[in-house]
Amino acid sequence: MASIAIRDVKKNYAKTQVVHGVDLDFASGEFVVILGPSGCGKSTLLRMIAGLEEISGGTIAIDGTVVNKLEPRQRGCAMVFQNYALYPHMSVAQNIGYSLKVAGVPAGERNQRIQAVARMLELEHLLERKPMALSGGQRQRVAMGRAMIREPKVFLFDEPLSNLDAKLRVQMRSEIRKLHRRLNATSVFVTHDQVEAMTLADRLVVMNGGRVEQVGTPGEIYTRPASRFVATFVGAPAMNILEGTVERDGLSLLGGSRRLATARVGLPVGTKVAMGIRPEAVRLVAPETAGALKATVDLVEELGAGRVIYVDLDGAPFSVMTSEAVHPEPGSTVGLKISPDDMHFFSSETGTRLDVFKASVPEPAL
């Protein structure tokens, strides 16, 4: 178990900078997920922690020791790779035990530990097989066994589930979670899959363009996204964003073609904002309902438990997720009811969250 302290870490490749000064602290035993689109620097950050990538600036400390100049083997990290990276010519047992062999652990003890790990991962019957003869899920488990056997201070996962099919992914997800509860080692997990991120993380780090956008629990990230990027990246379908201007008693949206009457914006009049609303927070009502936005239905996606309704709001795309038994026909007109409590506001210029001082504005009488 170990804490990790990342201070102003930067990474340059030749002249392009891919990580711009990241500051993060991971507590001992925490399961941290780094989430971001491809190319956001999340893997690079992970590889810098592992020691596979040189650190261009700043420091990384594991358990208080700065590890910038240490070889991977001296850092006490184990890593699970995206393509498993199993040694193709070695059996499962040899793959799992290789790090112990390198470390000079005697064969007897080595075998015991291989057995113990195999039992935990239910690989006992496969120990003599070569990786070629294993299924994707089994390979993934071997890769995890290889990481576990060293009893590392830190587990690093580099998108380990992205090569698995959907069903296995869900299964491995819960297995990783269970393992973490059991081993309780500090874990850093990199992914671009938000469902994976939300379900696994104690704490979530959202990265974009080589910078940290937000750090928080999955709940915080979902309910109070710190920026427009986080708001649209986390949550599926993505949060709707409508550009608008704050008025005295509501919002003027889409260049003034729509008005949303609400007295509870709590931002200075005239502020240009991007108003965000989650599809699942929008209610479908009859088009004539007072205060509702009228929209034309484009497409209905059936999800079984609910459906996503894509509507057209004067040319702006907008989606609504509902679990109610409503089935609007494409082309028909619906009303969208948006509660002020569910609105998020982001600065039109910088994209950062604008905090609303709800308390200072009195509730209007309906």
Added chain:
Amino acid sequence: MVERTPILNFFTHLILFIGFVFCIAPFVVVAIAASHNLKDVNDVPMSLLPGSDFWVNIKTAWTTADLGPKLLNSFIVAAGVAAGKVIISALTAFAIVYFRFPGRIFIFWLIFVTLMLPLEVRIVPTYAVVANVLAPYQAILDATGLSWLIEKVSGVQVSLNLGLLNSYTGLILPLVATATGTFLYRQFFLTVPDELTEAARMDGAGPLRFFIDVLLPLSRNNMAALGTIMFLWAWNQYLWPLLITTDQSHAMAVTELKSLIPNVGGTPEWHIAMAGTLIVMLPPLIVVVFMQRWLVRGLIATEK
């Protein structure tokens, strides 16, 4: 797309068969000639029905050319070249692919240039070096005046001499020093996924450990392919062994065949020469038969 119709099948097999006959015909003629006696082999045209003296001719060729020790020499040299080549190729390719050191590109090109300078081109300087390996150092000492200085100071005349003529080392080393294998290995190492290297680093394996535990086992097929090709190539060397073996005890089988070929005005014993040829061809054939599975795999690469 591969099309399969009976007519197409027939024609492909026909072409294949013609090619096969084309390749095998000279060998058949050699084998038949080796089975005739002195009179039959010199008939014009030579009878294409095998004669009855095959084993007699083989025995005569074996004793006349003293092929036993010569085959052993050939085997030692060919195996030595194959082994040396595999080792040196794997090591150089490992250095070039996995390490970033100053002058890496320069060294890479230096190795590349050796491809353009086969042994035949640089045979005279190579002979000079093998005749006295230390000659270049002697030259340096002489040119810088160091040997003069040493002689003045200590009264010892510096004369470095290490000759490799008529030795296995002298036969093998110049044949080992070319770049072909390095490139074969380089291409193979480039196909080894980076993640494997990184996994080994995470597992705590240093470069040498990674080389021995991961790269070498993975390149088994390449090793077999390169080894086989180099064995054949070295076995068939003619010019170099001819040049540096003045002593019969180090002569190689292929060069010794010449002693079986009838001289102008001598008895036209072509049947013996052909029998000797057959004997000398046999060991490489056996090697190919044994190695062919790995040879093919190593050359067509991509085993997943």
